[in-house]
Amino acid sequence: MSAIHGIDGLDDWELVVGLEVHCELATATKLFCGCPNQFGDDPNTNVCPVCLGLPGSLPVLNHQAVELAMRIGRALNCTVHPSVFARKNYFYPDMPKDYQVSQYDQPINADGWLDLPDGSRIGITRAHLEEDTGKNTHAGGSGRIHGADYSLIDYNRAGVPLVEIVSEPDVRSPEQARTYVAELRTILLAIGASDAKMEEGSMRVDANVSVRPHGQAAFGTRCEIKNLNSLRSLVRAIEYEARRQVDLLGTGERIHQETRHWDEEAGRTRAGRSKEEAEDYRYFQEPDLVPVAPGADWLARVEAALPVLPAARRETLAGAAGLAATHPGVVMAVDRGLDDLARGAIAAGADPVRVLTHVEHNLAVEGAETLGAAALAELVGMETGGALTATQAKTVLADMVATGRGPAEIAAERGFEAMDTGALEAIVDEAIAANASEWADYVAASAAGDDKRLKKLTGFFTGKIMQASKGQADGRAVNELLTRKRDGAA
Numbered sequence: 001m002s003a004i005h006g007i008d009g010l011d012d013w014e015l016v017v018g019l020e021v022h023c024e025l026a027t028a029t030k031l032f033c034g035c036p037n038q039f040g041d042d043p044n045t046n047v048c049p050v051c052l053g054l055p056g057s058l059p060v061l062n063h064q065a066v067e068l069a070m071r072i073g074r075a076l077n078c079t080v081h082p083s084v085f086a087r088k089n090y091f092y093p094d095m096p097k098d099y100q101v102s103q104y105d106q107p108i109n110a111d112g113w114l115d116l117p118d119g120s121r122i123g124i125t126r127a128h129l130e131e132d133t134g135k136n137t138h139a140g141g142s143g144r145i146h147g148a149d150y151s152l153i154d155y156n157r158a159g160v161p162l163v164e165i166v167s168e169p170d171v172r173s174p175e176q177a178r179t180y181v182a183e184l185r186t187i188l189l190a191i192g193a194s195d196a197k198m199e200e201g202s203m204r205v206d207a208n209v210s211v212r213p214h215g216q217a218a219f220g221t222r223c224e225i226k227n228l229n230s231l232r233s234l235v236r237a238i239e240y241e242a243r244r245q246v247d248l249l250g251t252g253e254r255i256h257q258e259t260r261h262w263d264e265e266a267g268r269t270r271a272g273r274s275k276e277e278a279e280d281y282r283y284f285q286e287p288d289l290v291p292v293a294p295g296a297d298w299l300a301r302v303e304a305a306l307p308v309l310p311a312a313r314r315e316t317l318a319g320a321a322g323l324a325a326t327h328p329g330v331v332m333a334v335d336r337g338l339d340d341l342a343r344g345a346i347a348a349g350a351d352p353v354r355v356l357t358h359v360e361h362n363l364a365v366e367g368a369e370t371l372g373a374a375a376l377a378e379l380v381g382m383e384t385g386g387a388l389t390a391t392q393a394k395t396v397l398a399d400m401v402a403t404g405r406g407p408a409e410i411a412a413e414r415g416f417e418a419m420d421t422g423a424l425e426a427i428v429d430e431a432i433a434a435n436a437s438e439w440a441d442y443v444a445a446s447a448a449g450d451d452k453r454l455k456k457l458t459g460f461f462t463g464k465i466m467q468a469s470k471g472q473a474d475g476r477a478v479n480e481l482l483t484r485k486r487d488g489a490a
Contacts, residue, residue: 007174007239015242016210016219017171021184022164023194024132024202025068031131031161032059032101039200043154051159053097058288065161066108066292068193069129070302072163073109075191075309076124082293083108083129085286094134094153102130102164104283108292114167114187115311116179117326123168134158135201157201163193169208169219174238178231181205186310186335198229205234209241211249220245221255225262225269237262241269310334317343321352329356338363344373350380362394367401375400379407389474391466392416419472424465427473428481431464443486458482 007015027037033050049057073080086104107128114122135157140149165184171177185203188194196203205228210220225241228234245255259272308316311325317339318325325331333339338359345355355376363371379400383393388411399410411417432439438460445453458479465478 007242010211010242010246012214013211013242013246014214014216015172015174015238016169016212016222017177017238018169018208018222019167019171019177019180020164020206020208020224021167021181022132022162022204022206023072023188023196025065025161025163026192026194027062027064027068027161029062030159031062031065031129032159035159037160038156039197039202041156043152043156046156047158051096052155053095059101059286061289061292062161065129066294067298067302068161069108069127069163070294070299071191071306072165072188072193073112073127074299074303075187075193075306076109076112076114076127076165078109078112078124078127080109080294080299081106082291084291085129085289086283087286088130089282090280092133093151094136094155095158096134096155100131100133101286101289103128106291114180114183116176116183117311117314117331118179119326120176122170122176122180125166125168127163127165130162130164132157132160132162169210174235174242177207177238178235181231181234182335183310190307190310198231201229204229207234207238207241209238209245210255211242211245220249221257223255223257223269224259226259226272228262233262233264236264236267237269240267244269313339320346321356323352323356327356329353329360332356332360336364336368338368341369341371341373341376345376345380348374348377350377351384354380354384358393358397362397363401365398365401370404371401375406382407382411386474387411388416389419389472391471391475395471416472419469419474419477421477424469424473424477425481427465427468428461428478428485431461431468432485435461435464442482446486 024037029035030037030046030051033048035046035048035051038046050059070080083103084106085101088100088102088104090099092098092100107126109127110125112124112127114124116122134153134155137152137154138148139152140147167180171180185196185198188196188203194202198204207225207228208222209225210222212218212220223241223245225237228237241260248255260269261272262269313334314325314330317333318327318330320343321327321330323330329342333342333356336359342355342359346352358376358380376397379388379393379397382388383390388396388407392411392414395414396407396410396416399405400407403410438457442454442457442461445457461482462475462478465473466475
């Protein structure tokens with residue numbers, strides 16, 4: 001049997017993960033009142049009797065929130081249903097009503113799926129509307145409510161419209177979980193439903209994690225890791241929780257169904273509370289809201305307004321580049337919204353691989369979207385034609401983004417030009433002569449097939465040569481010369 005995919009050492013076990021992604025909607029106001037839906041304002045300034053749950057206040061449903069929820073549903077291949085709001089009763093220290101208005105047995109979106117870049121498909125159980133809670137800050141101790149000196153509550157977030165996207169338990173590795181959330185985030189941004197800023201809490205992930213022996217059909221007991229706010233934390237938390245559960249089961253202990261919290265600093269999950277089932281929340285229909293039943297015309301308008309989604313954009317760019325849709329440059333171009341730029345440069349005759357290499361490695365900067373396709377194509381042409389080295393091209397590209405100037409002008413101003421082959425060979429010979437011991441090791445490592453040592457020494461000589469040439473040497477030409485001289489010395 002193989003180990004759990006992506007986690008070394010967990011032989012004979014299968015990981016099962018279902019994800020609940022909460023995304024705040026990009027509305028101007030809250031779900032049931034006119035208070036601003038705005039991050040970063042002074043605490044408790046965006047509040048009113050409705051979102052504070054004061055007696056006698058009545059909710060009014062936000063039309064835009066319903067439309068954005070429908071947009072999410074259709075982007076995730078869900079069926080949009082007539083839906084009903086319900087009260088979810090629970091002790092909420094950050095909700096002044098002490099219940100949450102959510103959707104239960106009749107959600108607005110159900111039965112969809114999300115295809116990942118690698119071709120795998122994750123089922124979507126539901127994507128329902130609800131209101132967000134406020135935010136607690138626990139001062140002192142561990143930062144949790146237990147042991148805190150005191151707690152502060154900011155109700156600005158209470159009542160902000162939220163869609164909770166619940167996946168089927170189809171995820172089988174931490175990396176697949178990461179890819180799912182990343183793809184979902186890209187979709188939310190593409191359709192304008194949410195800013196999906198995990199660092200600001202407008203997108204948060206709960207991971208339901210369980211393990212089972214290979215070949216067992218029944219699921220194991222799950223634990224829910226709450227409020228993961230980065231992709232790195234998501235991967236680390238799932239890895240830790242899988243190991244914890246396997247270790248417990250290996251010693252004959254039972255897994256208790258519970259919520260757990262991720263401690264980023266300690267790199268571990270910690271027990272929260274026993275996990276409730278649906279009946280524990282005492283759901284009942286919200287008496288102050290009527291059912292939501294979007295008409296066919298409204299749904300058709302929502303579908304017609306959807307942009308081309310990331311999966312289709314990857315296929316289009318991949319076709320233009322002659323590469324697979326899973327190529328890292330293709331995926332990154334779409335994630336960064338630079339696929340039109342890349343396709344334009346390729347259409348102008350630029351080498352597709354070099355274009356996508358620049359997009360992947362050199363255009364993760366502010367202002368990259370302002371770059372013109374013709375200018376990028378010109379830069380790549382100078383690089384592939386030998387007028388610029390890869391290092392010089394990277395420098396010129398950064399200047400192009402910052403200033404808007406063309407590559408030829410920048411290259412001339414900086415004095416960049418192709419290094420004469422003879423001059424480069426002389427620099428290589430000088431580096432070999434000045435580092436005779438390292439050169440002997442380089443030749444010996446090649447003969448012995450010691451790839452690790454060879455790679456390290458190649459980097460050593462390349463660095464020396466780049467320094468001597470003041471960065472004007474072409475890296476590929478350097479490698480070719482080193483290889484030729486090594487083969488001649490062997």
